[in-house]
Amino acid sequence: LRARDIENIGHGPLYRRLQTAIKAVIDDGILKVDDALPSERDLANELGISRVTVRNSMRALVEEGVLVQRHGAGTFVAPRVEQALSRLTSFTEDMITRGMNPGAVWIEKTLGHASPEEAMALNLSPGTEVTRLRRLRTANEKPMALEYAVVPRAFLPSPEEVEKSLYDALAKYGKKPERALQRLRAELFDGETAKILGVPDGSAALYIERRSFLANGTPVEFTRSYYRGDSYDFIAEMQVDA
Ligand code: GLP
Structure with a gap:
């Protein structure tokens, strides 16, 4: 996932575009079921965006059932x-x-x-x-x-x-x-x-x-x-x- 990918994806608020980008990575099979996502901080640093934005995208993806949060362990791709x-x-x-x-x-x-x-x-x-x-x-x-x-x-x-x-x-x-x-x-x-x-x-x-x-x-x-x-x-x- 690169900053460029998010800029090129659709319109709307940045967190929505990051949400779409993360989903695309999962749909393409780059991230698979049970794979861990990078931490909020790492992802924010890597993409040069705020942690709040990353957190909002992750939260939306958890609500959608695409990701699961496991207490103390991190965020993972939800099983199908x-x-x-x-x-x-x-x-x-x-x-x-x-x-x-x-x-x-x-x-x-x-x-x-x-x-x-x-x-x-x-x-x-x-x-x-x-x-x-x-x-x-x-x-x-x-x-x-x-x-x-x-x-x-x-x-x-x-x-x-x-x-x-x-x-x-x-x-x-x-x-x-x-x-x-x-x-x-x-x-x-x-x-x-x-x-x-x-x-x-x-x-x-x-x-x-x-x-x-x-x-x-x-x-x-x-x-x-x-x-x-x-x-x-x-x-x-x-x-x-x-
Ligand atoms: C599945 C089927 C339905 C069926 C249901 C019964 O979901 N697609 O056609 O009615 O199972 O499930 P339950 O007994 O949990 O209501």
């Missing part, structure tokens, strides 16, 4: 989550497996009627009662994804049943999904979703749509999620045809 595509698991399980604390910030928890799109996805007649759950999913307080789940009311009588985990709530009624179809595609966070996730407007998102089914093939869930493109790697194992 690696998620297998072949196993049907819940967000809660995924985070617990990684030793992280799953959390949710509720945006919507209501009963409603299936829209034509939802009805089609869930194999219901339009207008059938459904439970709608919209929440920000967090791991160790860091925002990870925005999820919007729709479940037929027949399987989840009240949205209040879901305290934390949707799959745990479904399991209580013996309706935990056993199979799922998933579609992934690249999108960009728009202003509103970016704000909820605390990432810059227009940053990369991975849109994931999941339809999950009971063992007998009945659809139980239609979920549309936006995962942070800067925090997730999706991994799949592949084999040649037999």
Whole structure:
């Protein structure tokens, strides 16, 4: 990272440009997961800028989830989550497996009627009662994804049943999904979703749509999620045809 790199990056206050420059260094793989960043003082000296500016950029990057501060040890590139595509698991399980604390910030928890799109996805007649759950999913307080789940009311009588985990709530009624179809595609966070996730407007998102089914093939869930493109790697194992 050189002073020149920061001058050439975009507009806006210096700390924002330094923030962008540090992110670029990480995106280019020059700084990798768990690598330590130089100390505030070293970086400020090297770039000929104030420590306050460096501190502000670092703080913004910690808030964004790009860096983590470890007490007494310094600042490091935050780990990305690696998620297998072949196993049907819940967000809660995924985070617990990684030793992280799953959390949710509720945006919507209501009963409603299936829209034509939802009805089609869930194999219901339009207008059938459904439970709608919209929440920000967090791991160790860091925002990870925005999820919007729709479940037929027949399987989840009240949205209040879901305290934390949707799959745990479904399991209580013996309706935990056993199979799922998933579609992934690249999108960009728009202003509103970016704000909820605390990432810059227009940053990369991975849109994931999941339809999950009971063992007998009945659809139980239609979920549309936006995962942070800067925090997730999706991994799949592949084999040649037999
Ligand atoms: C993942 C899936 C969702 C699913 C959720 C259940 O996030 N993308 O489709 O609804 O897991 O997780 P939990 O049981 O923690 O609510």
